[in-house]
Amino acid sequence: EAGVVQSPRYKIIEKKQPVAFWxxxxxxxNTLYWYLQNLGQGPELLIRYxxxxxxxxxxxxxxxxxxxxxxxxxxxxxxxxxxLGDSAVYLCASSLEVQATDGELFFGEGSRLTVL
Amino acid sequence: LAKTTxxxxxxxxxxxxxxxxxxxxxIATNDYITWYQQFPSQGPRFIIQGYKTKVTNEVxxxxxPADRKSSTLSLPRVSLSDTAVYYCxxxxxxxxxxxxxxxxxxxxxQVIP
Numbered sequence: 386e387a388g389v390v391q392s393p394r395y396k397i398i399e400k401k402q403p404v405a406f407w408x409x410x411x412x413x414x415n416t417l418y419w420y421l422q423n424l425g426q427g428p429e430l431l432i433r434y435x436x437x438x439x440x441x442x443x444x445x446x447x448x449x450x451x452x453x454x455x456x457x458x459x460x461x462x463x464x465x466x467x468x469l470g471d472s473a474v475y476l477c478a479s480s481l482e483v484q485a486t487d488g489e490l491f492f493g494e495g496s497r498l499t500v501l
Numbered sequence: 502l503a504k505t506t507x508x509x510x511x512x513x514x515x516x517x518x519x520x521x522x523x524x525x526x527x528i529a530t531n532d533y534i535t536w537y538q539q540f541p542s543q544g545p546r547f548i549i550q551g552y553k554t555k556v557t558n559e560v561x562x563x564x565x566p567a568d569r570k571s572s573t574l575s576l577p578r579v580s581l582s583d584t585a586v587y588y589c590x591x592x593x594x595x596x597x598x599x600x601x602x603x604x605x606x607x608x609x610x611q612v613i614p
Contacts (some may be wrong), residue, residue: 389544403590425606426606427588427604427605427606427607428545428604429604434579476526476544476545478544489547490545490547491547492543492544492546493544494542494543494544495543496542497542
């Protein structure tokens, strides 16, 4: 069974440019998460989807970040315009149910963003 | 949300048993304790979850004392491939609280040949 797929794995852009990350969750997983991970830190939740609905986006910087999950499957995270401080790894994860009673989130390998 | 405290780093020789302790003094009645492992350039991977006493799977054991204010992840006979960062999380999976919990800085385990 395929895991969570993210692309691109690496992206280098200049500040003020836009960037987008794509995530394909595990088939059948209706809950999808985007996390931000800075170097040496643990992942921090940006947004959580239940199917196509964003149920928790309280930590998403809405002035420059946006996300969508059309048809409740794939998701895209966008930054426009990017700032130097956005350099980080963006992780996507999915789980079978909103209430992941076994506690298991399945993560992709992440998209590493470098803003110059 | 319960806050967790872990050692920043640990070293161990190959073949030894490694115990990583996590403190969570404010754990709530409905909270579960979950551990993740993360290798460089990869996303975290679920290791084990428990509520009380002891849980064991093919990878690790999780020991939780009666007061549940701490927990210990035990890795038997570590190898070089166990070098990774280990995160302890506390949350209530039934209320969405688990998903809101940040991973913290974790414990960086270095296994030495």
